[in-house]
Structure formats: C-alpha cells, structure tokens
Amino acid sequence: MALLDVNNLGISFGGLRAVDSFDIHIEKGQLYGLIGPNGAGKTTVFNMLTGVYKPTDGTIVLDGENITGKKTTHINRAGVARTFQNIRLFKNLSVLDNVKVGLHNDYPYSTLSGILRLPSYRKQEKAMNEKAMELLKVFDLDKECDYLASNLPYGKQRKLEIARALATNPKLLLLDEPAAGMNPNETGELMETIKLIRDEFDMTILLIEHDMKLVSGICEKLTVLNFGRVLAEGETSEVLNNPEVIKAYLGD
Amino acid sequence: MSKQFKNNLITYGIIIVFFAIMQTLASTGNLSSLFKGLLVPICVYAIMAVSLNLTVGILGELSLGHAGFMCVGAFASAFFSMCLKDSGMNSVLRFILAILLAAAVAAIFGVLIGIPVLRLRGDYLAIVTLAFGEIIKNLVNVMYIGRDSKGFHISLKDTAALGLETDGQVIIKGPQGITGTPNDSSFIAGTIILLIAVFIITNFVNSRSGRAVMSIRDNRIASESIGINISKYKIMAFALSASIAGAAGALYAHNLNTLNALPKNFGYNMSIMILVYVVLGGIGSIRGSIIAATILTALPELLRGFSDYRMIIYSVVLIALMLISNNPKAKTFLEQHDLRTILRRAEKEDK
Numbered sequence: 001m002a003l004l005d006v007n008n009l010g011i012s013f014g015g016l017r018a019v020d021s022f023d024i025h026i027e028k029g030q031l032y033g034l035i036g037p038n039g040a041g042k043t044t045v046f047n048m049l050t051g052v053y054k055p056t057d058g059t060i061v062l063d064g065e066n067i068t069g070k071k072t073t074h075i076n077r078a079g080v081a082r083t084f085q086n087i088r089l090f091k092n093l094s095v096l097d098n099v100k101v102g103l104h105n106d107y108p109y110s111t112l113s114g115i116l117r118l119p120s121y122r123k124q125e126k127a128m129n130e131k132a133m134e135l136l137k138v139f140d141l142d143k144e145c146d147y148l149a150s151n152l153p154y155g156k157q158r159k160l161e162i163a164r165a166l167a168t169n170p171k172l173l174l175l176d177e178p179a180a181g182m183n184p185n186e187t188g189e190l191m192e193t194i195k196l197i198r199d200e201f202d203m204t205i206l207l208i209e210h211d212m213k214l215v216s217g218i219c220e221k222l223t224v225l226n227f228g229r230v231l232a233e234g235e236t237s238e239v240l241n242n243p244e245v246i247k248a249y250l251g252d
Numbered sequence: 253m254s255k256q257f258k259n260n261l262i263t264y265g266i267i268i269v270f271f272a273i274m275q276t277l278a279s280t281g282n283l284s285s286l287f288k289g290l291l292v293p294i295c296v297y298a299i300m301a302v303s304l305n306l307t308v309g310i311l312g313e314l315s316l317g318h319a320g321f322m323c324v325g326a327f328a329s330a331f332f333s334m335c336l337k338d339s340g341m342n343s344v345l346r347f348i349l350a351i352l353l354a355a356a357v358a359a360i361f362g363v364l365i366g367i368p369v370l371r372l373r374g375d376y377l378a379i380v381t382l383a384f385g386e387i388i389k390n391l392v393n394v395m396y397i398g399r400d401s402k403g404f405h406i407s408l409k410d411t412a413a414l415g416l417e418t419d420g421q422v423i424i425k426g427p428q429g430i431t432g433t434p435n436d437s438s439f440i441a442g443t444i445i446l447l448i449a450v451f452i453i454t455n456f457v458n459s460r461s462g463r464a465v466m467s468i469r470d471n472r473i474a475s476e477s478i479g480i481n482i483s484k485y486k487i488m489a490f491a492l493s494a495s496i497a498g499a500a501g502a503l504y505a506h507n508l509n510t511l512n513a514l515p516k517n518f519g520y521n522m523s524i525m526i527l528v529y530v531v532l533g534g535i536g537s538i539r540g541s542i543i544a545a546t547i548l549t550a551l552p553e554l555l556r557g558f559s560d561y562r563m564i565i566y567s568v569v570l571i572a573l574m575l576i577s578n579n580p581k582a583k584t585f586l587e588q589h590d591l592r593t594i595l596r597r598a599e600k601e602d603k
Contacts, residue, residue, distance in 0.1 A: 050477060052473070071476075072476040072477055073476055073479050073480065073481055073482070076476075076477060076478055076479035077479045081477070081478065082477055084473075084474065084477075088471045088473060088474035088477075089470075089471070089474070090466065090467045090470035090471055090474065090475075091470050091471075092466065092469075092470055093463065093466055093467065093470060097463055097466075100460075100463060101463050101464060101467045101475070101478060101480070102478045104460055104463070104464055104478070104479065104480060105479050107460060109459075109460065111456070111459065111461040111488065114455060114456065114458075114459025114460060114461055114462070115451075115452050115455045115456050115459065116455070117455060121459065124460075125459075125460075128460075164474075164478060165477075165478065167478070168478050168479055
C-alpha cells in the first residue's frame with residue numbers, strides 16, 4: 001500500500017483541460033520528483049493534492065484516507081504540508097512565530113487559557129518554543145528566531161517555509177520549486193537539507209523542480225508532466241534519458 | 253517573550269501613571285470641571301480605539317461601524333441597570349454585571365455579522381458594518397420598551413402603544429432614549445476596564461489564537477495550508493473586538509443621565525473618529541491607540557476657542573500624515589531621527 005495513491009486525477013477550468021488522467025503512487029520514505037515544462041500543470045496537481053482546487057474527477061488517497069476534494073485545512077490535518085512557488089510566509093511575524101503557527105493544531109490549549117495565562121498555556125507555550133527551536137536548528141535558523149520573517153534573506157525564507165510545513169507534523173511534504181531563484185551554492189545546500197529532512201524526520205517528499213542537477217541528485221523516482229498528461233514515469237536516470245522527455249524539454 | 257512582556261508593562265505603566273496624575277490633580281483641585289468631565293470619555297474612546305485596533309491591526313479587516321457595537325452595549329447595559337435600579341442590589345455588582353452583559357450582547361452581534369461576512373474575501377466587512385452601525389442607531393430610535401406588573405412590553409410605534417398599566421414604567425422612550433441611568437461610571441472604573449481590555453487583547457495576540465489570526469492577516473492561503481480554521485479565528489477576533497466595544501458602551505451609558513442614539517455619539521462619524529484614533533496611533537499598536545484617543549479626545553475641549561476649526565485641523569493633520577508616511581524621503585528622515593536610532597548611534601560613538 002503506497003502512502004499516496006492518486007488515480008485518474010483530472011481538472012477542467014471551463015473548456016480548458018489543465019490536468020488529465022494523472023496517476024502517481026508514492027511509497028513511504030520516497031523522494032519523488034514531479035517535472036515538466038512550464039505550464040504543464042505541475043502546480044495545478046499540487047493545488048489539487050492540497051485542496052486549493054477541487055479535482056473534476058479522480059481520487060486522492062493518503063495513507064488509506066480518501067482526501068479527494070476535501071478542504072485545505074482538513075487535508076493538512078490528514079497529513080499533507082506544502083511550500084509555495086512564490087514564498088508565502090507570515091511576513092509580519094517573527095521567524096519563531098511562523099513555525100509556532102505551524103504547531104498550532106498540536107498544542108490545543110483554549111483561547112481562554114491563553115488570555116488568562118493559565119498553567120496549560122504556560123506549559124504548552126514552553127513545549128511549543130522548544131519544539132520550534134529544535135526545528136529551526138535543523139535549518140540553521142535558530143540564531144535568527146527573533147527576526148521578522150520578511151527580513152530574512154531569500155534562501156533562508158525558503159528554508160523557513162519548509163520548517164513551517166514540517167511543524168504541522170505531516171506524512172507527506174510537497175515542495176513547489178524549492179530551488180527557484182537560488183544560486184548553485186544555495187541549491188547544493190538545499191539538496192543536503194532535503195536529504196536531511198527525509199532521513200531525520202522519516203519524511204516522504206514530493207517536489208516540483210526545474211533544476212535538473214537537484215532532481216538527478218536527490219530524487220529516486222520521477223513523473224514527467226507535459227500538457228497536463230503524464231509523459232513518463234520511473235527511476236530518475238531512466239526517465240531523464242527517455243527521448244520523449246528530452247524532446248518535451250528541448251523541443252524537436 | 254521578555255521584550256514583549258516589557259512592552260506590555262510600559263503600556264500598563266502609562267495608563268496607571270496617567271490615572272495617578274489626573275487623580276492627584278483632581279483631588280488637589282487643580283483640574284477644571286470641564287476636564288474632569290472628560291476623564292470618563294477619554295477612557296471610553298481609548299477602549300474603543302484598542303478594540304478597533306484588534307479588528308483593523310491584528311485581524312486586518314476594516315470595520316466602519318464600531319460605534320454600532322458600542323451602541324448595542326450602551327443600551328443593553330443601561331436597560332439592565334434601569335431594571336435593577338430599585339432592587340437594592342449593590343451598585344458596584346450591578347455595574348459589573350451590566351458591563352458583562354453589554355460585552356456579551358455586543359459579542360453576539362459580532363458573531364451574527366461575522367458568520368456570513370467574514371467568510372467572504374475583500375472589503376465586505378467594511379460595507380456591512382457601516383450599514384450595521386446606522387441600522388442599530390435608527391432601530392434604537394424607534395424602540396419603546398416599558399415594564400409593569402405583567403412584564404415587559406415592546407413597541408415600535410409610541411409610548412401609548414405599549415399599553416402599560418398606570419404604575420408601569422417606560423424604560424426606553426424611542427428618540428428620547430433611556431433617562432435616569434444610575435451614574436455608576438467613574439474615572440477609576442474606566443481605567444480598570446481599559447487595563448482589562450489591554451490585558452485581554454495583548455494576551456490574546458500573544459497566544460496561539462492570536463498568532464493564528466495574524467497568520468490569516470499576513471497570508472490566508474499559507475495559513476489554510478498549515479491547517480488553521482480561517483473562519484473560526486476571524487469570527488473569534490471580530491467578536492472579541494465587538495465585545496470590548498460593548499463594554500466601552502456600558503461605561504459610556506452609565507456616565508450620562510440621558511442616553512440616546514444620536515449621529516454624534518453612535519453614528520458613522522463616531523466610527524470614523526475611532527478609526528482615526530487607530531490610524532494616527534499606528535495600526536497594530538495598542539499603546540499608540542490609547543495615546544491618540546486620549547490626545548484627540550482632550551484636545552478639542554482644551555482648545556475650545558479653536559473648536560470651530562477642529563475638523564479642518566484634523567483633515568490637515570490626516571492629509572499631512574498620509575503624505576509623509578508615503579514619501580520615501582520623509583521616511584528615511586524619520587528613521588534617521590528616530591529616538592532609538594539616535595540612542596544607538598550615541599552608544600556606538602561612545603565605544
């Protein structure tokens with residue numbers, strides 16, 4: 001039984017068929033890549049997986065639970081967390097608070113005890129701070145914990161977004177172009193970080209990426225999307241040498 | 253954590269010091285009766301500004317009818333106090349219950365408005381609250397409620413339509429409002445409610461619920477993606493804001509002999525006035541709201557001679573502020589001459 005089972009997924013926007021009969025099966029602990037030319041529908045797939053769009057047809061099953069068409073909030077609680085192509089941090093909150101919002105559902109003290117500062121508030125806030133600092137340390141962000149998120153340099157903002165997603169304690173982590181806008185050094189560092197997340201948190205990761213160095217460096221399996229359809233899937237090295245895939249990327 | 257705690261302590265400190273100074277001046281007879289009469293309104297508007305700041309600054313939604321919630325709280329509490337006026341209840345206890353009732357009724361209205369409106373995206377809340385404020389004011393103006401041995405009578409026509417027995421008592425008399433509300437409000441009561449309002453809001457903001465609310469303000473989509481229940485937290489923050497406005501209304505009502513709903517006290521202009529306090533004091537800054545509300549409530553009365561020009565001065569100040577805050581040169585000037593920056597520079601030079 002795979003952790004994520006997507007069968008025959010499709011969505012239409014009016015007359016436009018953005019994604020059609022999309023299948024993907026991801027095993028627990030796998031590092032899976034979703035690639036394809038611009039406009040192929042990769043982010044649309046992510047948006048369906050996280051409930052931002054409701055798929056027109058098909059099913060999404062996460063760890064035995066059917067999450068097709070559920071609300072984003074529900075899907076996150078079921079165990080899917082994501083990052084965004086254009087970074088979406090809580091810009092006016094501190095780095096620490098960004099992660100603490102991610103911990104929101106795991107530390108459910110009531111609003112009243114928060115206002116009255118009851119013992120449950122003190123105890124859980126303390127645990128939250130420790131947990132958040134632990135996460136920030138993994139991403140080497142612990143020294144910047146008091147900074148406003150918007151004041152972090154670009155590469156660190158990407159890392160903070162991943163840390164925030166991990167704070168929700170997901171089963172599956174979706175990364176939408178994590179290396180976008182990074183220089184080769186930062187990309188190399190990011191590859192190490194992604195591997196580290198997989199090993200340390202025993203995480204299953206699905207990522208969209210254009211940087212082939214990153215894709216071939218860390219992804220174990222790939223699915224290639226072109227014009228909303230699956231063009232190829234399989235082991236990374238096989239897929240990247242597939243003439244169809246090369247054609248889709250480079251043209252005839 | 254400690255920085256934020258220190259920040260809160262400064263706010264509490266400012267309120268208490270202001271209270272102590274005013275109280276000393278009043279007891280030594282150095283305060284004009286005019287200014288003495290302003291002390292409770294200052295508290296009322298400071299509480300209103302703090303409460304609106306929760307909606308505007310923390311939740312990031314615009315409310316243009318905050319005086320409507322104050323109106324609801326004022327009438328609910330005044331009605332309650334009138335009913336219990338002759339029951340021989342301790343006046344402090346009655347006042348506390350009246351404030352709690354005002355907060356609860358205003359919160360209910362906040363939830364009722366929030367449930368449909370806060371699910372929408374965009375500026376709908378501004379439009380609906382604007383209408384709410386006007387509707388409540390007009391509704392109160394046509395409402396007649398009386399009481400006799402048979403219980404309560406309600407009419408939207410006139411006093412005669414209530415059909416009261418001869419010993420019956422009319423409590424709400426339409427446009428004439430409520431007369432004879434016990435004068436339970438005092439400067440000390442106002443200060444205590446203000447302190448409690450600040451306590452509730454700052455603690456709310458620094459709890460998990462407050463963080464959730466701010467995350468929605470900063471980025472709704474990201475907030476949903478990490479499992480935050482958007483509608484719940486938006487409605488919660490808005491209802492909390494409304495209930496504090498209701499408590500301010502109770503304080504206001506118990507400071508007057510006659511309470512009636514006029515455009516001046518509960519109308520659109522008042523809502524905008526409170527928004528002005530929030531904007532001038534700095535959106536999101538609780539302390540700023542209190543200071544702006546205090547100064548802007550006190551100034552027109554202190555400068556009575558200029559009161560004809562008050563609105564002109566306000567508009568000039570507002571336009572100037574907007575121009576300055578959007579001018580990059582002015583911004584860098586302010587940053588360079590900020591007290592903190594100057595201190596930091598002095599420190600560096602010392603080294």
